[in-house]
Amino acid sequence: MNFDLLKTFTTIDDKNIAYHVINDQISVDENRKALAKKYDFDLASLKYMDQIHSNIVQIPSKDISKYIADALVTDLINTPLLVMVADCIPILFYDDILGVIGVAHAGRNGTYQDIVTNVCEIMKNDFSCDLSNVKVELGPSIQKCCYEVSPELATIATKNFGNDIANGRFIDLQQINKKQLLKNGILEENITISKICTKCSNRNYFSYRRDPHCGRFGGLIMLRPKLEL
Numbered sequence: 001m002n003f004d005l006l007k008t009f010t011t012i013d014d015k016n017i018a019y020h021v022i023n024d025q026i027s028v029d030e031n032r033k034a035l036a037k038k039y040d041f042d043l044a045s046l047k048y049m050d051q052i053h054s055n056i057v058q059i060p061s062k063d064i065s066k067y068i069a070d071a072l073v074t075d076l077i078n079t080p081l082l083v084m085v086a087d088c089i090p091i092l093f094y095d096d097i098l099g100v101i102g103v104a105h106a107g108r109n110g111t112y113q114d115i116v117t118n119v120c121e122i123m124k125n126d127f128s129c130d131l132s133n134v135k136v137e138l139g140p141s142i143q144k145c146c147y148e149v150s151p152e153l154a155t156i157a158t159k160n161f162g163n164d165i166a167n168g169r170f171i172d173l174q175q176i177n178k179k180q181l182l183k184n185g186i187l188e189e190n191i192t193i194s195k196i197c198t199k200c201s202n203r204n205y206f207s208y209r210r211d212p213h214c215g216r217f218g219g220l221i222m223l224r225p226k227l228e229l
């Protein structure tokens with residue numbers, strides 16, 4: 001391995017890092033600057049998304065920062081990828097053999113549209129990843145204890161993904177994503193799912209269902225050159 005991996009989920013302590021939710025560009029600029037300083041990356045190289053609850057994956061280029069998409073995949077060094085959430089699942093992907101990373105925003109729509117499969121296909125087809133080497137982390141997000149949807153949406157979920165992913169109107173988005181990942185050849189031992197429910201855990205993460213006017217926290221991943229000792 002000739003690189004190091006930075007991967008983290010930010011918290012409320014890192015404040016809101018999304019321009020689209022609270023109309024306060026200067027604060028978000030400051031919060032992102034603080035994040036870049038904390039994790040020692042160049043803010044100009046950050047890649048992030050105008051997230052639209054789709055299953056679109058983009059491969060960022062060196063000179064463009066923002067993409068209309070819900071997932072990004074890259075093998076560029078020193079190029080942090082950011083996904084922003086408050087209840088939706090922030091997902092980090094990495095192949096630490098080839099040096100390929102990805103992020104995805106999996107809310108209900110992205111999950112129902114199987115966004116993780118699109119990420120897996122790009123990693124396999126465009127970056128030659130062997131998916132049995134790819135590790136996947138689902139970050140803090142709303143869990144089956146709190147994720148209540150309409151009866152219609154719950155029915156769509158059980159019809160498509162099995163009866164075990166719903167308890168009445170409460171659905172388990174993390175398990176649906178896990179099933180989709182396994183179907184793509186991601187190994188069970190390479191999937192990590194945070195047990196933190198953003199809504200009821202009272203932990204340090206924004207939750208849209210707890211407060212619709214909240215900010216967004218992030219999933220962040222980056223390849224760094226390995227320091228030669």
Ligand SMILES: [Zn+2]
Binds near residue numbers: 145146
């Ligand atoms: Zn909960």
